[in-house]
Amino acid sequence: MRFSAIIPALLSAGVALGEVITIQVGANDSLTYSPSSVNASVGDTIMFEFVAKNHTISQSTFADPCTLTTLANGSTGVDSGFMPVAANATSFPTFSFTVQNTSAPLWFYCRQTGHCEAGMVFAINPTASKSFSAFQAAAKATTSNSTNSTTSSASSTAASTTASTTASGAGAVRVGSAAFVLSVVGLVAGLL
Numbered sequence: 001m002r003f004s005a006i007i008p009a010l011l012s013a014g015v016a017l018g019e020v021i022t023i024q025v026g027a028n029d030s031l032t033y034s035p036s037s038v039n040a041s042v043g044d045t046i047m048f049e050f051v052a053k054n055h056t057i058s059q060s061t062f063a064d065p066c067t068l069t070t071l072a073n074g075s076t077g078v079d080s081g082f083m084p085v086a087a088n089a090t091s092f093p094t095f096s097f098t099v100q101n102t103s104a105p106l107w108f109y110c111r112q113t114g115h116c117e118a119g120m121v122f123a124i125n126p127t128a129s130k131s132f133s134a135f136q137a138a139a140k141a142t143t144s145n146s147t148n149s150t151t152s153s154a155s156s157t158a159a160s161t162t163a164s165t166t167a168s169g170a171g172a173v174r175v176g177s178a179a180f181v182l183s184v185v186g187l188v189a190g191l192l
């Protein structure tokens with residue numbers, strides 16, 4: 001088993017703690033994350049499997065669903081970059097991050113042009129007052145028609161003035177590269 005060295009590496013890095021929650025991106029050529037929202041605990045890994053087209057998973061805020069967020073410390077939020085998948089592909093790129101803070105919901109969208117405005121959004125730990133459906137409605141109400149820009153000034157009519165920019169990014173940290181995670185997927189498949 002040529003991947004066997006990865007397991008101790010993952011364990012010593014603490015990456016294997018918590019549950020791994022898999023999200024399919026673009027299944028059936030749709031503009032969707034499936035499932036579109038999840039409840040996660042601190043330490044859980046959210047793994048996005050890009051199965052079609054050319055999408056991203058990018059962090060935004062409830063108030064501004066279709067704009068890549070800037071954290072309080074000046075870093076940008078979690079962003080997979082574009083993950084193109086050939087129509088005849090037989091293996092798929094993945095992107096993962098771990099959930100670091102469950103005090104507030106985490107909000108995400110696809111940066112591909114027009115996709116966020118079409119409702120291609122994702123949420124972790126949404127609440128009754130900040131629900132997935134409210135977030136998606138805000139995304140669809142976004143007036144800008146360019147989600148490909150990381151500096152877009154998109155705004156939404158359903159924006160909540162209480163959304164906190166300081167909290168928005170602190171909850172998620174990227175783990176590994178796409179190629180690295182893909183090799184882990186290969187290991188799991190090989191064991192089954």
Ligand SMILES: *[C@@H]1O[C@H](CO)[C@@H](O)[C@H](O)[C@H]1NC(C)=O
Binds near residue numbers: 024027032
């Ligand atoms: C994709 O299509 C299959 C077969 O119709 C269906 O079972 C599955 O739920 C669909 N997935 C999504 C994300 O729409």
Ligand SMILES: *[C@@H]1O[C@H](CO)[C@@H](O)[C@H](O)[C@H]1NC(C)=O
Binds near residue numbers: 037038039
């Ligand atoms: C998440 O938890 C809330 C209650 O805390 C529940 O209403 C909701 O159905 C859960 N969502 C999922 C996707 O499990």
Ligand SMILES: *[C@@H]1O[C@H](CO)[C@@H](O)[C@H](O)[C@H]1NC(C)=O
Binds near residue numbers: 082112148
């Ligand atoms: C994926 O989409 C981005 C943004 O539109 C584009 O720059 C890139 O060329 C696309 N990649 C492929 C392989 O189509």
Ligand SMILES: *[C@@H]1O[C@H](CO)[C@@H](O)[C@H](O)[C@H]1NC(C)=O
Binds near residue numbers: 086088089090
């Ligand atoms: C996928 O299609 C492209 C272009 O049609 C072709 O060049 C490539 O060899 C195909 N790949 C596989 C794995 O079939």
Ligand SMILES: *[C@@H]1O[C@H](CO)[C@@H](O)[C@H](O)[C@H]1NC(C)=O
Binds near residue numbers: 146
């Ligand atoms: C939408 O895109 C077109 C073409 O790129 C541009 O001319 C127009 O100003 C854009 N509209 C908005 C609201 O950004």
Ligand SMILES: *[C@@H]1O[C@H](CO)[C@@H](O)[C@H](O)[C@H]1NC(C)=O
Binds near residue numbers: 148149
């Ligand atoms: C979209 O963004 C990518 C880089 O992320 C860039 O290469 C591409 O030219 C952009 N496309 C448009 C239409 O702005």
Ligand SMILES: *[C@@H]1O[C@H](CO)[C@@H](O)[C@H](O)[C@H]1NC(C)=O
Binds near residue numbers: 167
């Ligand atoms: C978690 O997020 C909340 C607000 O959402 C923030 O007040 C708190 O400081 C964060 N905790 C950590 C450990 O970053």
Ligand SMILES: *[C@@H]1O[C@H](CO)[C@@H](O)[C@H](O)[C@H]1NC(C)=O
Binds near residue numbers: 071073169170171
């Ligand atoms: C900013 O905060 C995020 C989330 O806490 C962290 O992952 C990132 O490394 C920080 N960036 C800098 C430059 O400190």
Ligand SMILES: [Cu+2]
Binds near residue numbers: 031055110120
């Ligand atoms: Cu997309």
